[in-house]
Amino acid sequence: MSYTAWILLTAALVGLSCGMIGVLLILRRMAMMADAISHTVLLGIVVAFLVTRELSGYHMLIGAVIAGLLTSVLIQWLQSRGVQGEASIGVVFTTLFAVGVILIATQVGNAHLDVKHALMGEITFVPWTTVRLPWIGDIPEATLILSAVLLIVVVAIIAFYKEWKITSFDPALAASLGIPVIVMHYAFMSLLSITTVAAFDAVGAIMVVAMLITPAAAAYLWTDRLSVMFGLSGGFGVGSAVAGYYIASWLDTSISGSMAFATGVVFLLSFLMSPKHGLISRYVTVPARKKATSER
Amino acid sequence: MQGLAVTDLSASYRKNNVLEDVSFELPQGSLTGIVGPNGAGKSTLLKTMLELHPKLSGTVTFAGAPLSKMRRKIGYVPQRGSVDWDFPTDALDVVLMGLYGAVGWLKRPKAGHRQQALQALAQMGMADYADRQISQLSGGQQQRVFLARALVQDAELYFMDEPLAGVDAATEQAIMTTLRELKGRGKSVMVVHHDLQTVEDYFDHVLLLNRRVMNYGETAEIFTKDNVYRTYGAGLRWRKEVPS
Amino acid sequence: MTLLLSPNAWWVLLSMLILGVASGMIGTLAYWKRQSLMSDALSHAALPGVVIAFAITGVKALPILILGAALSALIGAFLVQWVVSSSRIKEDTAMGIVLSVFFGLGIMLLTIVNRTGGGNVSGLDGFIFGQAASMVRSDVYTMGILGLLVIAVVYAAFKEWKLYLFDPQFAKGIGLPSGLMNSLYTGVLVLVIVIGIQAVGVILMSALLIIPAVSARYWTHSFKWMLIGSAFIGGGAGVAGTLISTMGKGWPTGPFIVVSSSAVFLVSLLFGARKGLVVTAIQQRMQKRSPRALPAEAEKSMVKEGGLQ
Numbered sequence: 026m027s028y029t030a031w032i033l034l035t036a037a038l039v040g041l042s043c044g045m046i047g048v049l050l051i052l053r054r055m056a057m058m059a060d061a062i063s064h065t066v067l068l069g070i071v072v073a074f075l076v077t078r079e080l081s082g083y084h085m086l087i088g089a090v091i092a093g094l095l096t097s098v099l100i101q102w103l104q105s106r107g108v109q110g111e112a113s114i115g116v117v118f119t120t121l122f123a124v125g126v127i128l129i130a131t132q133v134g135n136a137h138l139d140v141k142h143a144l145m146g147e148i149t150f151v152p153w154t155t156v157r158l159p160w161i162g163d164i165p166e167a168t169l170i171l172s173a174v175l176l177i178v179v180v181a182i183i184a185f186y187k188e189w190k191i192t193s194f195d196p197a198l199a200a201s202l203g204i205p206v207i208v209m210h211y212a213f214m215s216l217l218s219i220t221t222v223a224a225f226d227a228v229g230a231i232m233v234v235a236m237l238i239t240p241a242a243a244a245y246l247w248t249d250r251l252s253v254m255f256g257l258s259g260g261f262g263v264g265s266a267v268a269g270y271y272i273a274s275w276l277d278t279s280i281s282g283s284m285a286f287a288t289g290v291v292f293l294l295s296f297l298m299s300p301k302h303g304l305i306s307r308y309v310t311v312p313a314r315k316k317a318t319s320e321r
Numbered sequence: 322m323q324g325l326a327v328t329d330l331s332a333s334y335r336k337n338n339v340l341e342d343v344s345f346e347l348p349q350g351s352l353t354g355i356v357g358p359n360g361a362g363k364s365t366l367l368k369t370m371l372e373l374h375p376k377l378s379g380t381v382t383f384a385g386a387p388l389s390k391m392r393r394k395i396g397y398v399p400q401r402g403s404v405d406w407d408f409p410t411d412a413l414d415v416v417l418m419g420l421y422g423a424v425g426w427l428k429r430p431k432a433g434h435r436q437q438a439l440q441a442l443a444q445m446g447m448a449d450y451a452d453r454q455i456s457q458l459s460g461g462q463q464q465r466v467f468l469a470r471a472l473v474q475d476a477e478l479y480f481m482d483e484p485l486a487g488v489d490a491a492t493e494q495a496i497m498t499t500l501r502e503l504k505g506r507g508k509s510v511m512v513v514h515h516d517l518q519t520v521e522d523y524f525d526h527v528l529l530l531n532r533r534v535m536n537y538g539e540t541a542e543i544f545t546k547d548n549v550y551r552t553y554g555a556g557l558r559w560r561k562e563v564p565s
Numbered sequence: 566m567t568l569l570l571s572p573n574a575w576w577v578l579l580s581m582l583i584l585g586v587a588s589g590m591i592g593t594l595a596y597w598k599r600q601s602l603m604s605d606a607l608s609h610a611a612l613p614g615v616v617i618a619f620a621i622t623g624v625k626a627l628p629i630l631i632l633g634a635a636l637s638a639l640i641g642a643f644l645v646q647w648v649v650s651s652s653r654i655k656e657d658t659a660m661g662i663v664l665s666v667f668f669g670l671g672i673m674l675l676t677i678v679n680r681t682g683g684g685n686v687s688g689l690d691g692f693i694f695g696q697a698a699s700m701v702r703s704d705v706y707t708m709g710i711l712g713l714l715v716i717a718v719v720y721a722a723f724k725e726w727k728l729y730l731f732d733p734q735f736a737k738g739i740g741l742p743s744g745l746m747n748s749l750y751t752g753v754l755v756l757v758i759v760i761g762i763q764a765v766g767v768i769l770m771s772a773l774l775i776i777p778a779v780s781a782r783y784w785t786h787s788f789k790w791m792l793i794g795s796a797f798i799g800g801g802a803g804v805a806g807t808l809i810s811t812m813g814k815g816w817p818t819g820p821f822i823v824v825s826s827s828a829v830f831l832v833s834l835l836f837g838a839r840k841g842l843v844v845t846a847i848q849q850r851m852q853k854r855s856p857r858a859l860p861a862e863a864e865k866s867m868v869k870e871g872g873l874q
Contacts, residue, residue: 052408056661057602064768107335107840111601112779116830119772123823126694130816144693144768145672184427191418195404198470201371201397202422231609231768232672235665242658249409249454279676285669292662302653407653456653 031152031165036266036284038171039224039236042178044262046220047241048255049182049213052193057111058097059237061118062214063221063230065096067143068125070222075132086170086222093218094211096121122230146229146281148270167226174223178216182255185209190251228281235285236262243288243295246302261291323384324349324509325370325478330379332362332369338532339365343379345528345537347511349477352504354514354524354540358553361531363513364400367480371397383478393422396476398467400483406456412466413451416441419470441469446495461492468496472503479503479510486515497523520544573705577697580705581803583712584761585773585822589799590719591757592774593781593792594750597730601778603645605771606660608758610641612671612767615692620678625689627704627763631711634759641667642751668767695766695819697807704763711760715753719792722749727788764807766819773799776826783837802826 026034050059069092073084096117103113129143155163182189191199192209200206217237224233240261244254269284276283297304325347332340339362347353355363368374370381372389381388388395396419416438417430424430442448445465450458458466464484471479485493500510504525511528514520520527520540527544529535529552536543536552595601614637615630622629641663648659675689691699700708719726728736729746737743754774761770781794806822835842 051655051658052405054405054655054657056655056658060602060605060661060664108779108782109596109599109601111599112596112775115601115605115771115775116779116827119769119776119823120827120830123769123772123820123827126817126820127824130820131813187418187421187424187429188426190410190414191421194408194410194415195399195418197368197373197399197403198397198418199421200373201392201395202419203392204421231665231668234661235669238658238661239666242654242662245409245654246652249411249456251409254409273673276673276677277680278673282669282672282676285666286673289662289666289669292666296648296652296654304651307651 028152031168032148032280033267033270035148035151035165035168035171035227036270036280037263038168038175039227039233040240040262040264040266040284041259042171042175042220042262043224043233043236044240044244044259045178045182045255046217047237047239047262048244048251048258049189049193050217050237051241051245052251053213056238057114058100058214059217059221060234061100061114062093062096062217063233063237064118064122065092065125066218066222066225067230068092068121068128070143070225071125071128071132075128086219089222089225090215090218092121093221094214097211097214142229143225144229144231145279146225146227146232148227148280151227167223171223171227174219178220181212181216189213228284232281232285235288236266239285239288239292240265243292246295246299248301261288265291324351325388325511326380326382327370328380330366330369330381331377332365332374333377334365334374340369341533343530343534345534347478347509347526349509350504350507351509351526352500352524353509353511353526353528354520355511355528355530356514356517356520356549356552357530357535361552363530364482366530367397367482367511367513371395371480391478393474394477396471396474396479398471398479398481398484401460401464401467401486403482406458406463408455411452411454412442412447412458412462413438415455415466416469416473419473422474437473438469441473442466444472445469445499459489461488464488465492465495468499472499477508479508481510481512483513483515485512517549573700573702576702576705577700578804578807580700580708580712581697581764581807581822582800583709583716584757584764585777585800585803586796587712587715587799588757588761588773588803589777589781589795589797590716590792591753592776592778592799593788593795594719594726594730595754595774596778596782597788598750601775602657602660602771603642604754604758604774606645606664607638607641607755608762608767608770609664609671610667611635611638611759611762612668612692613637613674614640615762616671616674616678616689619689620674627707630763631707631759634762635755637667638755638758639751642755671767691766692762693766693768694817695762695764695769695822697764697818698811700763708760708764711756715757716796718749718753723789723792731788764803764818765822766817769819769823772823772826773802776823776830777802780826780830780833780837783833783839783841786839798826798829802829 050056066089069088070085073088077084099117100113103116104110151167152165154166156166156169157163188204188209192204192206196206221233224236228236241258243261244257247257248254265287266284269287270280272287273280273283295303300306328344330340330343331338343366355366357363365374369376370388383391383394413435417434420430420434420437424434439448439451442451445468447462447465447469450462455463455466468484471481484496500512503510512524514523521544524540526538527540528537529543529548531552536548595604611634614633614635618630618633619625645656645659645663648654649656678689725741725746728741733743758770761773765773777795777799778791780798781791784794785791802822802825805825807818809825810816810818810821833841838844
């Protein structure tokens, strides 16, 4: 496969896995948790590097999942001690992220891991680090990890589809039916962490938030069916990722920034024009809406 | 069949004691209203019995077994405001959620389950709205969907958190008809209720609650002016004077 | 400690002190408005404005960059409000979108400007993590004056802020113009963010608003003392972080300021007079009431307390 094709494939994998996870993320009202985790994952990666002195994908995945779960546990714990929800997110992630940046600046030096790379990702480097697989041949390591993560995400979503649905919609009922709401919560946090770290190489800490939240939010404006929302969100994610690549090569600028920008364009178009929940539909279908609200 | 037995149940919320030594026994086939002022711990009582809220002490048994072992036999209707009605799903799907415990892990609901859910919707007069997005339902219709979801669980014991709050008169009647019918089939229903004027019409048992059990028993005996005053403290006007 | 030797140093430290005090105070307002993370969204949203302002004027003058940042952050604030009020998108989602998309746009533009603008733009990168040491005398004046302005606005209308945050309905009822208060609140929030981003950076600016306020909450029940405590902690963290960051070559200021305030938070969490862990433990030991039920059950309360929503 050509250099460009690998990059496009990697970008599409990022768009698809982030788009799927994003649906659960916004329905569970955890958009800002993604912001928090995407930042603290940096600390996990840096610590994994300092411990092993290796930039291997697997160590970093483990470091990232630990950092992600730690973030989630700390936030939960502060909230249970009476700190406001938003404020506890803010305290935890800025602190852990700052520690990560300081460690990079003071301990890591110039060893392949610099702050800018971690923040913005460098998808153009992805095809250079390859691993050899039987049958398939050389494949970029980041692409391989992303494929594996996508597989895990898709299997987890399909296998526990109804459990995700009920714990997102009505956790109290789910708990009363004996579904382990807390286990599902931490399972979701783990999925979010591995998705974030897998996408990290390609898009970096902050733009991964755009890939997670924005396509799902756009899809939320188009449909009232959960299954359709998953499909649309994945599609929007892939579309934005690919469009972002071409915008970036046209303007000769940051690919990850352009991908984030493209998700914003998709959202804006949906916000304005979606026939179901878009702005224009509010004016076009006023009588029908009035009827629905007057029944209340 | 032995019913619900609660012994010395206590719970706190952010260090304040909201339930203290709550004890009562509910006979099977009864329709009980939980009545008390705001902050009396009515919702917390339901949640603590279901172990959705941690208890400090006490035991809750149903048919002689701990409640946590009897989840299949218990249906719970949370407050309507506790969920996000913009969730991308339709009325039938919400009713199906009541069957998720019975369907089991990794399995999908089958055609039979859908049939059950449709029947429950029909029983609540909502058959025509099965594929309606839930945010497009009126408040009363949303409450009927929640009731249908409880019906489909086919439980022996139901906990309902203010099912009659903010619904239209027709829905209120439909819900009460359903509750009476449940009682007629030997089920027990506990309902958090706010409207003092309808207590005597609706419930055969009343639990007057203000952090502790003020009174519990048959409505005719318990629901007296003195007892209600004692539960609510000063500032309550009796009966028809109460603005609805 | 090279900074201490330079003539600029004391001015830089003074302006960081003012910035810390101002953001500590505004952070307290944001805490009670329950909008802690809005500051995060707005500081990220400021980035494209900084770059565009530079690209248009071609000079790195702080007042112009601040103007660009403020416009861009205000657009972000407006978009969040517009999307939430006219669609089913919830506030946290809208904030996440604005935060990440604006930041992406900022990075796009920054890359283009870096490529075409030559060496004179290198300082723009400092807006991501903050470079207090790169501030010149005129930057210090700009920051100091605007910071003092923010402090004055909070100080002058102290009782109005209190009422507005505690009971907005009642405030409206007794004739406090809520529209004006809302605009004023957004105004000072954006102002303190944009004057801080050169020194602290867009990514961590929100920490300077959030952490001092949360820490101060552990010491007092009074709004007034929380405001003062938060200002004190913010000012201290600003100065301490700036000093530490001058000890290493190229160390960014922002992360050190954040870690300094986090240290204060940790101390507050442990020893705070109100709900501090140690104090609570002592109280519990003295009361000795049902210690058994707490640890295992604490987790379950998550379902109820909305942690999972």
